[in-house]
Amino acid sequence: MRRHLLLFLLLVGLSLPCVAAKKIDAAKEDLSEVKAKIESLKKELDSNQAAHKDAADALRESETAISQANKKLREITQQQRQNQERLNTLKKESLSLNDKLSQQQKQLGQLLYRQYTQGNQSYLRLMLQDKHPGQITRDIKYFRYIAQARAELIQDMHMNLEKVKTLDAETKTALQEVTELRKEQEAERKTLQEQKKEKAKVVKTLSTKIASAQEQIDKLKRDEKNLSNLVERLAKIVPPKPKQKKKAAKSTSGKPVAATADDDKTIVATNQQLPQDDLDGEFARLRGRLRLPVRGDVSNRFGSARQDTGVTWKGLFIKAASGSDVKAVADGRVVFADWMRGFGNLIILDHGDGYMSLYGNNQAVLKNVGDEINSGDTIASVGNSGGNESDGLYYELRKNSRPFDPLSWSNLR
Secondary structure, eight states: OHHHHHHHHHHHHHHHHHHHHHHHHHHHHHHHHHHHHHHHHHHHHHHHHHHSOOGGGGGHHHHHHHHHHHHHHHHHHHHHHHHHHHHHHHHHHHHHHHHHHHHHHHHHHHHHHHHHHTTOOOHHHHHHSSSOHHHHHHHHHHHHHHHHHHHHHHHHHHHHHHHHHHHHHHHHHHHHHHHHHHHHHHHHHHHHHHHHHHHHHHHHHHHTTOOSHHHHHHHHHHHHHHHHHHHHHHHHHSOOOOOOOOOOOOOOOOOOOOOOBOOTTOOOEEEOOOOOTTOOSOGGGGTTTBOOSSSEEEOSOTTOBOTTTOOBOSSEEEEOOTTOEEEOSSSEEEEEEEEETTTEEEEEEEEETTEEEEEEEEEEEOOOTTOEEOTTOEEEEEBOTTTOSSOEEEEEEEETTEEEOSGGGBOOO
């Protein structure tokens, strides 16, 4: 009976890691499947956009390349900073080791001097001295200890010095490589910026072909419809998070507020606080606790009519300095990170339960599809991609693909 019990426990113990491994593999397969579906959706979106060419599409290649170059530059800068910190640590260790070696050399010098004053005698001469055998034995042990300690210390000193020298050389080489790579990337980015200027001229020329305001309105509506379709289909692709007990969330019907005539000089609100990095919990419970993704001035109201076309705003445009960090407003996962007509370099986060946040017109998108994001993480940098004339961020919040007012969910300070 005991043998059967032990055999059963052994089989259970062996099966538990297998079950855990299967769950991990299943999770990876689910993520891979989601990525594959998103990639398929992106190709379909590209195909649809190719069938309806737009003037702003001339910027796509350039702005996408600039985004990738900026992302690479940020990675290189971070690597360079890490290498510099490593080099500084090695220098401190080297100085500390040199101090230690100096002390040890001083001790060795004192031992050698003491040994010299005592005649620097060999073991044979010690044994032949007219001393008590016990004293001779102690002297031999003493000199043997001195010789062994000296040899070990010298060997240890030599190994440590070689190690520091090697690591120092490796770190300097790495720093040099990173510096050279960064120079190369900077040159590439300048080239791309020039290319962007040239293509902007093309866009300006092509834009003159839009003869009527109605065509501009149709373009905006088409871009917004494409975005809504994208968000709706992403919501169907992304698997829902496990349900948790929660309080009833306030209604977010997405109905627009009263329309106002906003223009370029209008400042609806000013934001000076970035999303906190310790904001957690279900998205529905974060109403009134969110912060806007960037510091800057909000130039429109959600639901108000655009001054140029009369089309209503589905989100907020926040004027901000080019290159500023764009922060995630809450925990989530990247479900889209690519260029899209009308919104430039766009990144979309899924927050679960049908909630998504959208960040457009970026200079660079810094995360990839599938990346897990924490509140306050830097996910992009501010720009004016997508044919936008002003530097800033276009920001939306959606529930089940329907937009709702981000300001009503945000705490501005």
